[in-house]
Amino acid sequence: MTDLSDLLRLDAVQTGVGATSKKQLFAYLAQLAGGPLGLDPKGVADKLAERERLGSTGFGNGVAIPHARLPGLTGVTGAFLRLAQPIDFQAVDGLPVDLVFALVSPVEAGADHLKALARVSRRLRDLPLLAKLRGAGSRDALFALLSDGARDGA
Numbered sequence: 001m002t003d004l005s006d007l008l009r010l011d012a013v014q015t016g017v018g019a020t021s022k023k024q025l026f027a028y029l030a031q032l033a034g035g036p037l038g039l040d041p042k043g044v045a046d047k048l049a050e051r052e053r054l055g056s057t058g059f060g061n062g063v064a065i066p067h068a069r070l071p072g073l074t075g076v077t078g079a080f081l082r083l084a085q086p087i088d089f090q091a092v093d094g095l096p097v098d099l100v101f102a103l104v105s106p107v108e109a110g111a112d113h114l115k116a117l118a119r120v121s122r123r124l125r126d127l128p129l130l131a132k133l134r135g136a137g138s139r140d141a142l143f144a145l146l147s148d149g150a151r152d153g154a
Helices: 022-037 041-053 110-123 127-135 139-146 148-152
Strands: 008-017 058-060 067-070 077-087 097-106
Touching: 008 022, 008 139, 022 041, 022 077, 022 097, 041 067, 041 097, 067 110, 077 139, 097 110, 097 127, 127 139
Parallel strands: 008 077, 067 097
Antiparallel strands: 077 097
């Protein structure tokens, strides 16, 4: 399944985000992903940073998938950002990151969390898709590429 629309809402997709560090990025993601869910943004940012300290979630080709498990959630949800300028993420290939798909899951969602991470990872290893995401002109276009619009073989 390449359609990620079950993990993503249009209002959780942004382009041209001006974060210049992981700390700024996590604060932005916490507002974007946590705010609409009624979560404390500082708590979300802290959990993303805590997970990142275990090892970089930058997995190569300019992509990162920061993630955390949080109390108070009923399902796995995500946010997608295209950064205005790439930032250092200590990614496995050493390249800076400009595409970020963050996932937050309920504490007890072990298998669902891992399945969602695997789906997102598989989708974001598609080099032609990454080129389209980098060239997309709007958040609507980004959302379409990651959701049902992705079924066209993007």
